[in-house]
Every structure is written in C-alpha cells, then in structure tokens.
Amino acid sequence: MTDIPNRVWNHKWKIDPIVRSLIDTDFYKLLMCQSVFRNNRDTQVTFSLINRSKSVPLANLIDEGELREQLDHIRSLSLSRGESTWLRGNTFYGKRQMFRPDFVEWFENVRLPAYHLERVGDQYELTFEGSWPEVMLWEIPALAVLMELRGRAVLNEMGRFELQILYARAMTKLWEKVEKLRKVPELRIADFGTRRRHSFLWQDWCVQAMGEGLGSSFVGTSNCLIAKNRDLEAIGTNAHELPMVYAALAQDDAALARAPYDVLADWHEEHEGNLRIILPDTYGTEGFLKNAPDYLAGWTGIRIDSGDPATGAEVAIRWWQDRGEDPTKKLVIFSDGLDETKILELYNQFAGRVRVSFGWGTLLTNDFRGLAPDDGLAPFSLVCKAIKANGRPTVKLSDNPNKAMGPASEIARYKRVFGVGDQKAMDVVV
Amino acid sequence: MTDIPNRVWNHKWKIDPIVRSLIDTDFYKLLMCQSVFRNNRDTQVTFSLINRSKSVPLANLIDEGELREQLDHIRSLSLSRGESTWLRGNTFYGKRQMFRPDFVEWFENVRLPAYHLERVGDQYELTFEGSWPEVMLWEIPALAVLMELRGRAVLNEMGRFELQILYARAMTKLWEKVEKLRKVPELRIADFGTRRRHSFLWQDWCVQAMGEGLGSSFVGTSNCLIAKNRDLEAIGTNAHELPMVYAALAQDDAALARAPYDVLADWHEEHEGNLRIILPDTYGTEGFLKNAPDYLAGWTGIRIDSGDPATGAEVAIRWWQDRGEDPTKKLVIFSDGLDETKILELYNQFAGRVRVSFGWGTLLTNDFRGLAPDDGLAPFSLVCKAIKANGRPTVKLSDNPNKAMGPASEIARYKRVFGVGDQKAMDVVV
Incomplete structure (x- = not known):
C-alpha cells in the first residue's frame, strides 16, 4: 500500500530544514550559555564563520537563497515544551537541575539574532552580532547547515542507486x-x-x-x-x-x-x-x-x-x-x-x-572520504568562532599554529603574555 | 506519520510467502514447458531435490512446518490475468506470440501437483511426481524456497543493526x-x-x-x-x-x-x-x-x-x-x-x-559469502532434477564428473553409448 498522505505531505515541504530544534546543538554550548547568561550576559560579541579549507568553494557549491532559507528557519525556532521539560527535569552528569529555572525561562523565550551573509569571492562571509548568550547559540547550527548544504549539492548530482x-x-x-x-x-x-x-x-x-x-x-x-x-x-x-x-x-x-x-x-x-x-x-x-x-x-x-x-x-x-x-x-x-x-x-x-x-x-x-566523485563529500575544516568581544578582537593560539586566529599584532602580544615560544605546526584535517 | 494500516496489515500475515507468482521462475522453464506440453504432455516424471553440499544440514536449519507452508502456498498459486496477458502479448526474443494460445490457456488453469516431503537424517527428501509439464514447474520455486528459508533461519538470529x-x-x-x-x-x-x-x-x-x-x-x-x-x-x-x-x-x-x-x-x-x-x-x-x-x-x-x-x-x-x-x-x-x-x-x-x-x-x-557468522549465508549447491521418466531412471554426465547423476550402472551405459572417456573433476562451487 502506498502511504498517500505521507507522500503528499512530503511533497508539500517548501524546504527540508537541516536544523529543526534549538537543542540540536552541543551540550557544552548550553552549559557555557548558562554560565555566560549568569556572568557576562551583556557582553557584545561577533561570531564569524571561517572556512580553513580554501579549496572548498562554498559559495560556488551552495546557493545563497537556500542558505538564507535554512538560516531563516533556525531563527524561527524556539524551545518546545518537551525540550524545556528535558532540560529542567533530566539528570546531567549525575546532577538534577543542572539548568537553573531562570536560565531555562530565558532560553524558552530566546530567538536566534540576525545574521549577516555576504558572498566574497567563492566563499561566504557569515557573521552574527549581539549579546553573547544569544549569539553563541549560532555556532553549531551554522556549521551544521553549511556542512549539510554542501553535502546536498553533491548528493543532488547522484542517481538513486548511487545514493543507496x-x-x-x-x-x-x-x-x-x-x-x-x-x-x-x-x-x-x-x-x-x-x-x-x-x-x-x-x-x-x-x-x-x-x-x-x-x-x-x-x-x-x-x-x-x-x-x-x-x-x-x-x-x-x-x-x-x-x-x-x-x-x-x-x-x-x-x-x-x-x-x-x-x-x-x-x-x-x-x-x-x-x-x-x-x-x-x-x-x-x-x-x-x-x-x-x-x-x-x-x-x-x-x-x-x-x-x-x-x-x-x-x-x-x-x-x-x-x-x-x-x-x-x-x-x-x-x-x-x-x-x-x-x-x-x-x-x-x-x-x-x-x-x-x-x-x-x-x-x-562525516567520514565520507573516498565515497563520492572527486571526493566531493570529504569533510573539511569549517569553524565558527568569536572574533570580537565588546569591540575588541579575540585571539586563539592553541598548541598548533595552524589553528591560531586573531590579528597578527594581538597574536604577538598574546604569545608574549603567555610565554608561548616555537610551536610545531600540524595539518588540520577536520 | 506512522502508516498504521500498513503496519497492521503486515502483522496480519500468517506467513511471508517466498514465491508469490507462477511466473517467478526462469524463462527457459516456460519455453521448455510449452515444448513438453506439445511433444511429451503425458510423460510421467519424478523430480527430486538434491543437496550437493552435505555440510549444510537443511533439515536442522529449516523447520518442516514452515517448509510445508511455503510449498503449500505455491500450490495455491495460479496465473494472474496480468501475467497471462504478459505471456500472450509480450515480444520475446523479437517474436510476438512466442507462447501459443493453447499453452497459455493450459497454463492459466494449472496448479502445481502434490509434493512428497520427508526428513532423512539432517536433510530433506523432497520429490514431485506427475505429468512432465506440471512437475517441471516445481524446480525453480522449490529451490528458491529452500535457499531462502535457510537464509531466514540465519537472519532470524541477527539484530536490527546487524541486518542493516x-x-x-x-x-x-x-x-x-x-x-x-x-x-x-x-x-x-x-x-x-x-x-x-x-x-x-x-x-x-x-x-x-x-x-x-x-x-x-x-x-x-x-x-x-x-x-x-x-x-x-x-x-x-x-x-x-x-x-x-x-x-x-x-x-x-x-x-x-x-x-x-x-x-x-x-x-x-x-x-x-x-x-x-x-x-x-x-x-x-x-x-x-x-x-x-x-x-x-x-x-x-x-x-x-x-x-x-x-x-x-x-x-x-x-x-x-x-x-x-x-x-x-x-x-x-x-x-x-x-x-x-x-x-x-x-x-x-x-x-x-x-x-x-x-x-x-x-x-x-546470492554472494553473501563472508558476511554472516560461520559463513551461514554462503550459497551452496542445491539442485532439483528429473530423476525418473515413465519409471526409468535419468542420467546426467556433464563435462564435470562431480555434476554427474543417476544409477552407477546407467552412468556406465551412457558413458559407453556416448563415448565419454576420462573427465576432469572440478569443484562445484554453487
């Protein structure tokens, strides 16, 4: 029996949303968000998408309109009752009420802030500005959307059996x-x-x-x-x-x-x-x-x-x-x-x-390495990072200079302050 | 949406029939059947299942009741209108009306004859007796049923993910x-x-x-x-x-x-x-x-x-x-x-x-070699052959003595009549 209502329903979708829930995100984001909500609620930050794999021309692969639809869809999301109940009632790391009532109440009412999207060459410039606890919630869904849209662009070229x-x-x-x-x-x-x-x-x-x-x-x-x-x-x-x-x-x-x-x-x-x-x-x-x-x-x-x-x-x-x-x-x-x-x-x-x-x-x-023509589904190194806080640039050094970020003068200052000498560069795979 | 009627329907099935159509068989069977129907319609034959892979104990693996249910189901089948139309109307090997009206009319009314099933040690003895054009139709479905029931016995032990x-x-x-x-x-x-x-x-x-x-x-x-x-x-x-x-x-x-x-x-x-x-x-x-x-x-x-x-x-x-x-x-x-x-x-x-x-x-x-524990899904050498015609034993020599069949004295006689000398024995894989 063909399931006619299901089939009709599926064909009614205008988009196939990649992120369908505000808790389709990493747990540590919520822990950190609660901490930020308590300690640094009014800090203004800018987060920015950074494609460390320049060989992947995201703006050629992903249609800007589709990307906007996905991001707009995320902005329409709010915490569902069941999600809220799970945050309030569940035991995390052996602890009840890990998430405090005032934080969950705030989270129930949050909507993700506006994004700024611009094509620059064959890459997208995608940034988010606003108060830290709101903006930080963009990181994981933004990355997941970019990664999946790039995958869909490749999958669209494949036949039914090739997909199977x-x-x-x-x-x-x-x-x-x-x-x-x-x-x-x-x-x-x-x-x-x-x-x-x-x-x-x-x-x-x-x-x-x-x-x-x-x-x-x-x-x-x-x-x-x-x-x-x-x-x-x-x-x-x-x-x-x-x-x-x-x-x-x-x-x-x-x-x-x-x-x-x-x-x-x-x-x-x-x-x-x-x-x-x-x-x-x-x-x-x-x-x-x-x-x-x-x-x-x-x-x-x-x-x-x-x-x-x-x-x-x-x-x-x-x-x-x-x-x-x-x-x-x-x-x-x-x-x-x-x-x-x-x-x-x-x-x-x-x-x-x-x-x-x-x-x-x-x-x-995402280990699709070697599985699609021209390795078109291989994962690549995409990150979304805080680049500014209250107007001042952020810096990351890490133990691998290939993962460092920030303005050169600030990197030099941080290296001096933290006494970081020579570091061994390692390839960043993903 | 769960497809409730489909799910309920699926749970109503008493058996999951392996062969669901009389034309779920090899094309040459139908060509030969038409030839036999025309030239040797009244010849009485016995077909018998022969498991050349003695290491596969079919009677231990397959429940006799289930086997009977599958065989009984095949005896309940008759040619559907669409199947009959396809045989009458289709072009086979570039020829229209490959199947003559008298043959299709006979085929429309045919039901597969009785079977004789007996457990002997860890194997089944499965034979079919009757007129040649009817009995010959058992060969392919009988083999397919045995092969698939043996597979199901192994699949029944596997978890959902193992199956995937x-x-x-x-x-x-x-x-x-x-x-x-x-x-x-x-x-x-x-x-x-x-x-x-x-x-x-x-x-x-x-x-x-x-x-x-x-x-x-x-x-x-x-x-x-x-x-x-x-x-x-x-x-x-x-x-x-x-x-x-x-x-x-x-x-x-x-x-x-x-x-x-x-x-x-x-x-x-x-x-x-x-x-x-x-x-x-x-x-x-x-x-x-x-x-x-x-x-x-x-x-x-x-x-x-x-x-x-x-x-x-x-x-x-x-x-x-x-x-x-x-x-x-x-x-x-x-x-x-x-x-x-x-x-x-x-x-x-x-x-x-x-x-x-x-x-x-x-x-x-059926190349499931190496895919299940103890290679339990590897194909094996099962055949279903005419062993008697009008009461006289049949003989096959073939170009590989490991595929020969028939009583020893008759094999000797056939080798003499056909001038067959030494033959090179080759393993029969499947």
Missing part, C-alpha cells in the same frame, strides 16, 4: 571502525560530531550504530536533541570561546594573563565532578599548566584538543605528578581529529596510566 | 563487481540467478543494480516476474532436463544415442534466431559435437554450463571451423559458476573470436 550504494558504503565503513573498537571493551567514547556531521539523520544513525556496536563503551552524545530522543547521556564541558572572550575583555596584560584562570574560577563555582575538565590549550598548554593555581590540579581531568595528543597527555601527567596528584585517578579526554586507529593507539599508550576517554567528532559523523 | 550492515555490505559487494564490469562497455550479461538467490527482494535489487550500473550491457533477466515488473527482456533457452528425459525414454542404445539430437530437432522446429542455442554437455560436449547433424552447426550459438569454460568454448570454435562456419558470427553463452573475475577473464579471452555473452547466476544474486 553511497550510504551502504558509509555504513559499512563506520561499522568496520566499530568492529575494531569493540575489541577493547574498556574503551569510553562519546559522539562529538554534531558541528561537522554529514547530516542530522546520518549523525543519528551513527549514534545508534555506536550504541548497538559498543554497548556501554559508548557513553553518550554531545548532541542534546539526539540524547533526548534516544535516552542517552548528553556529554560535554566547555570550549575555547570562554577564555577567548574573557581574554579579549581584559584591560591590560596582567588581566589578560589572568583571564583563562578567571574562566575556570567561574566554572569551579558552578560545576563539580566530571564537569571539572581543564581545556588548557587556548594560549598554549605548557604555560597554562605551569602558571595554574593549585586548585586546578584537583580538578577531575583535562581535554586535549590540539597539538600532538600524546605529547599533551604526557605534559598533563607530569604536571599532575609535580602537583602531588595521582594521574591514574585523572580523566584525559582526547577530542582532536580522532579516527579509530588514533583512538586505539592513544588508548594503548595511556590506559592504566590515566582514565582515558574519547570525544569522537568529524570522522565519526 | 549485512545488506549494506552485500550491496557494496555487488556494486564493486558492477564497477569492475562497467569498464568493459561491450559486455553482455543477463541475470540467471533465480534458483539459488538469497531472496526474491534481493534478486530484484540485484537486477536493478545491474540495470543502473551496466546500462545496455545488462541484457535482461531469466526471471519472468521481474522481467514483467521491470519491463526487461526475459532471457533463457533450454536446459538439461530435455535431453535427460528424452534419453531416459529411449528404448535401446541406438535411440539413446539419438535422444539429445531429437531434443534439438524438436527445438529447431519451434524456435529460430537467438533461441537456437546448443546445450552440448549433458552427455559430454566432445562426443555430442562430433556426432551432431550438420544443421546444428548452423544454429546461433552454444551454452557452456560445465567443465572448464575456456576449454568448452575452444572446442566449440574448432567444431564450427571444421563445419565451415565462421565462429565470429556465433554466440557463446557462459553460465556456470561465474563471478566478475571469471567473466572478465573469459571476455578477454574470447571477445572478437566469438560473440560472448554471460548468464550470471548464484554469485550475482
């Missing part, structure tokens, strides 16, 4: 990774792949495949909507935007040097246990740890998000030992450019020496 | 074969995979994949129902059962020696063009060709279905040359145990020397 084989191959590819990972039952892996996913449906499939294949080794997803729909743990802590904005707001070099620790002092007040995870690399891991206040060594763990991950973990282990902490009790979360081989390699190197966990991103939810 | 990955892998596997084959645009390949297919839906998918991937290189399918549903050419000529029964009916050695030629004399009267294809191996290709009447050298081509295929084709080429025929005008159809590597190898060896064509069977529609 494409997804058959992608499923097989992911499942073969899962089969390798399931051989290590003590692994702990979460999905961190929302922002650069192939598509929402594909991410949702990947999450289900991870759950089916890895059982309790799959600890959850950073995607709140998928966590809610599939009754999974929502995973995530905090990101570079906090120290970047705090640093930009600093009035002098002394305040700048303090800024990354101010972020964690605020966080320390708000969170405990597994949410106390240091992200040390914004202005260089070595200097950050050397100058860190003692209470940070008591935190639960660290997230390694740039530079050579094994080196970063060794630095953290030495730092804990120097501060009289037992590294075997500490959590090390690897989250940069992971694939199954790297995951197993890092696991083998660090299991037993620390508690190891992985936030697997783009190569979990 | 299984078919993703099988699709990828077939598509990779198609991609190799499409590099040779002059290829001509038909689907011959009905009898030992993984399932009807899978065969239907394989046919679509071949059409999509190979374009005009895919010349059609032996499956009448799929040919009808998908507007494809129905492909096939004749099979060993004709010479086997004609031979069994022969009253003395002289008549036996003539029997295979009698078959083709009848066929010559009924068919022309691309349907005049010699199947020479029933009692040894060499002897058959040596003693063949001259008019057979004028036939369109030959089908190589046992023994080493390259050797068989070389023998045919020499035979045509000896009889003053131009081999480059002749069609050679390879149909035994093909896979894409063998197809390309044979194509490269014979393209230009003869017109080459391929009937791709089990490894097209």
Whole structure:
C-alpha cells in the first residue's frame, strides 16, 4: 500500500530544514550559555564563520537563497515544551537541575539574532552580532547547515542507486571502525560530531550504530536533541570561546594573563565532578599548566584538543605528578581529529596510566572520504568562532599554529603574555 | 506519520510467502514447458531435490512446518490475468506470440501437483511426481524456497543493526563487481540467478543494480516476474532436463544415442534466431559435437554450463571451423559458476573470436559469502532434477564428473553409448 498522505505531505515541504530544534546543538554550548547568561550576559560579541579549507568553494557549491532559507528557519525556532521539560527535569552528569529555572525561562523565550551573509569571492562571509548568550547559540547550527548544504549539492548530482550504494558504503565503513573498537571493551567514547556531521539523520544513525556496536563503551552524545530522543547521556564541558572572550575583555596584560584562570574560577563555582575538565590549550598548554593555581590540579581531568595528543597527555601527567596528584585517578579526554586507529593507539599508550576517554567528532559523523566523485563529500575544516568581544578582537593560539586566529599584532602580544615560544605546526584535517 | 494500516496489515500475515507468482521462475522453464506440453504432455516424471553440499544440514536449519507452508502456498498459486496477458502479448526474443494460445490457456488453469516431503537424517527428501509439464514447474520455486528459508533461519538470529550492515555490505559487494564490469562497455550479461538467490527482494535489487550500473550491457533477466515488473527482456533457452528425459525414454542404445539430437530437432522446429542455442554437455560436449547433424552447426550459438569454460568454448570454435562456419558470427553463452573475475577473464579471452555473452547466476544474486557468522549465508549447491521418466531412471554426465547423476550402472551405459572417456573433476562451487 502506498502511504498517500505521507507522500503528499512530503511533497508539500517548501524546504527540508537541516536544523529543526534549538537543542540540536552541543551540550557544552548550553552549559557555557548558562554560565555566560549568569556572568557576562551583556557582553557584545561577533561570531564569524571561517572556512580553513580554501579549496572548498562554498559559495560556488551552495546557493545563497537556500542558505538564507535554512538560516531563516533556525531563527524561527524556539524551545518546545518537551525540550524545556528535558532540560529542567533530566539528570546531567549525575546532577538534577543542572539548568537553573531562570536560565531555562530565558532560553524558552530566546530567538536566534540576525545574521549577516555576504558572498566574497567563492566563499561566504557569515557573521552574527549581539549579546553573547544569544549569539553563541549560532555556532553549531551554522556549521551544521553549511556542512549539510554542501553535502546536498553533491548528493543532488547522484542517481538513486548511487545514493543507496553511497550510504551502504558509509555504513559499512563506520561499522568496520566499530568492529575494531569493540575489541577493547574498556574503551569510553562519546559522539562529538554534531558541528561537522554529514547530516542530522546520518549523525543519528551513527549514534545508534555506536550504541548497538559498543554497548556501554559508548557513553553518550554531545548532541542534546539526539540524547533526548534516544535516552542517552548528553556529554560535554566547555570550549575555547570562554577564555577567548574573557581574554579579549581584559584591560591590560596582567588581566589578560589572568583571564583563562578567571574562566575556570567561574566554572569551579558552578560545576563539580566530571564537569571539572581543564581545556588548557587556548594560549598554549605548557604555560597554562605551569602558571595554574593549585586548585586546578584537583580538578577531575583535562581535554586535549590540539597539538600532538600524546605529547599533551604526557605534559598533563607530569604536571599532575609535580602537583602531588595521582594521574591514574585523572580523566584525559582526547577530542582532536580522532579516527579509530588514533583512538586505539592513544588508548594503548595511556590506559592504566590515566582514565582515558574519547570525544569522537568529524570522522565519526562525516567520514565520507573516498565515497563520492572527486571526493566531493570529504569533510573539511569549517569553524565558527568569536572574533570580537565588546569591540575588541579575540585571539586563539592553541598548541598548533595552524589553528591560531586573531590579528597578527594581538597574536604577538598574546604569545608574549603567555610565554608561548616555537610551536610545531600540524595539518588540520577536520 | 506512522502508516498504521500498513503496519497492521503486515502483522496480519500468517506467513511471508517466498514465491508469490507462477511466473517467478526462469524463462527457459516456460519455453521448455510449452515444448513438453506439445511433444511429451503425458510423460510421467519424478523430480527430486538434491543437496550437493552435505555440510549444510537443511533439515536442522529449516523447520518442516514452515517448509510445508511455503510449498503449500505455491500450490495455491495460479496465473494472474496480468501475467497471462504478459505471456500472450509480450515480444520475446523479437517474436510476438512466442507462447501459443493453447499453452497459455493450459497454463492459466494449472496448479502445481502434490509434493512428497520427508526428513532423512539432517536433510530433506523432497520429490514431485506427475505429468512432465506440471512437475517441471516445481524446480525453480522449490529451490528458491529452500535457499531462502535457510537464509531466514540465519537472519532470524541477527539484530536490527546487524541486518542493516549485512545488506549494506552485500550491496557494496555487488556494486564493486558492477564497477569492475562497467569498464568493459561491450559486455553482455543477463541475470540467471533465480534458483539459488538469497531472496526474491534481493534478486530484484540485484537486477536493478545491474540495470543502473551496466546500462545496455545488462541484457535482461531469466526471471519472468521481474522481467514483467521491470519491463526487461526475459532471457533463457533450454536446459538439461530435455535431453535427460528424452534419453531416459529411449528404448535401446541406438535411440539413446539419438535422444539429445531429437531434443534439438524438436527445438529447431519451434524456435529460430537467438533461441537456437546448443546445450552440448549433458552427455559430454566432445562426443555430442562430433556426432551432431550438420544443421546444428548452423544454429546461433552454444551454452557452456560445465567443465572448464575456456576449454568448452575452444572446442566449440574448432567444431564450427571444421563445419565451415565462421565462429565470429556465433554466440557463446557462459553460465556456470561465474563471478566478475571469471567473466572478465573469459571476455578477454574470447571477445572478437566469438560473440560472448554471460548468464550470471548464484554469485550475482546470492554472494553473501563472508558476511554472516560461520559463513551461514554462503550459497551452496542445491539442485532439483528429473530423476525418473515413465519409471526409468535419468542420467546426467556433464563435462564435470562431480555434476554427474543417476544409477552407477546407467552412468556406465551412457558413458559407453556416448563415448565419454576420462573427465576432469572440478569443484562445484554453487
């Protein structure tokens, strides 16, 4: 029997919205948003899309009208009752009422602010301006929309069978990774792949495949909507935007040097246990740890998000030992450019020496490398970052100069203030 | 929207019938059936299922009750109006009214005769007795039912995701074969995979994949129902059962020696063009060709279905040359145990020397080797053959002694009458 009403309904859609919920975003965005809502509600910020893969001519691939329709659709979204209930009623990281009533009430009424879109050459300039807690909500959906629209442009050229084989191959590819990972039952892996996913449906499939294949080794997803729909743990802590904005707001070099620790002092007040995870690399891991206040060594763990991950973990282990902490009790979360081989390699190197966990991103939810003509579906390095706060430029150094951003003069100043010397450049895959 | 009526309907099914149409069978069965209907309508035959793969314990894998339900369902089938119209109105091999009105009228009223099913050890004994044109219609559906029920027994143990990955892998596997084959645009390949297919839906998918991937290189399918549903050419000529029964009916050695030629004399009267294809191996290709009447050298081509295929084709080429025929005008159809590597190898060896064509069977529609635990879905060698005609045993020698069948004393007699000497034994894969 053909399902006539369903078919008619499907043909009535004017667009196929990519982001259909305000909680189709990373959990750490909401945690950070609450923190910003409390501490820096009136800070004015500018976020901007940056395509680090210049070889992908987004403006040639994606129709501007379609992009506007998708972004406009996101601006029409508001928190649904069920989503609000989930935020209010769910237990996150073992804690009830993680999200305070005043924040949820604000979130229920929020609409995403206006965007500025302009074609420049074969790229788009896409920026968002306004109060920090509102603008920051654009990052993940904006990235997901760009990534998926670029994918759709390629998929539009493919026949019905080519599509079926494409997804058959992608499923097989992911499942073969899962089969390798399931051989290590003590692994702990979460999905961190929302922002650069192939598509929402594909991410949702990947999450289900991870759950089916890895059982309790799959600890959850950073995607709140998928966590809610599939009754999974929502995973995530905090990101570079906090120290970047705090640093930009600093009035002098002394305040700048303090800024990354101010972020964690605020966080320390708000969170405990597994949410106390240091992200040390914004202005260089070595200097950050050397100058860190003692209470940070008591935190639960660290997230390694740039530079050579094994080196970063060794630095953290030495730092804990120097501060009289037992590294075997500490959590090390690897989250940069992971694939199954790297995951197993890092696991083998660090299991037993620390508690190891992985936030697997783009190569979990978008490994379409080699599956389309001219590799047209390969993921690429797209980010959306705070570039200004209260009119002042932001800076990121990270442990990989290829990931650095900001005006050259400010980068030089930050390097001086944070004592960052030579850094090893590494390719940014995704 | 959940499609409630569809879901309710699906849950009402008492069984999921494997064969749902009398034309879900090979085209050559219908051509042969018409010939038998005209020439040997009252011959009484016994067909029997033979599992040449003793390592597959069919009676342990398949529930007897389920098997009976499937076979009973087939006995409830009759030709539908649309099927009858297709047989009457369609053009087959360029000819209108290939099926004569008296035959179609008989076919419209036919019901498949009773079966005899008994468990013997870990195998089933399954036989069919009655008039030849009716009993012969059991062969293909009986094989398809056994093969698919064995597959279902294995699939029943698999989880939802395992199933999805299984078919993703099988699709990828077939598509990779198609991609190799499409590099040779002059290829001509038909689907011959009905009898030992993984399932009807899978065969239907394989046919679509071949059409999509190979374009005009895919010349059609032996499956009448799929040919009808998908507007494809129905492909096939004749099979060993004709010479086997004609031979069994022969009253003395002289008549036996003539029997295979009698078959083709009848066929010559009924068919022309691309349907005049010699199947020479029933009692040894060499002897058959040596003693063949001259008019057979004028036939369109030959089908190589046992023994080493390259050797068989070389023998045919020499035979045509000896009889003053131009081999480059002749069609050679390879149909035994093909896979894409063998197809390309044979194509490269014979393209230009003869017109080459391929009937791709089990490894097209059932290559699930390596895809299930303990290789539980690998195809195996199941056949259903005429074993008696008017009370006398049938014999098949073929060009591979591992495919020979019949009582030992009769095999010896046939070898003497047809002058078959030593033969090279070859593994029977499927």
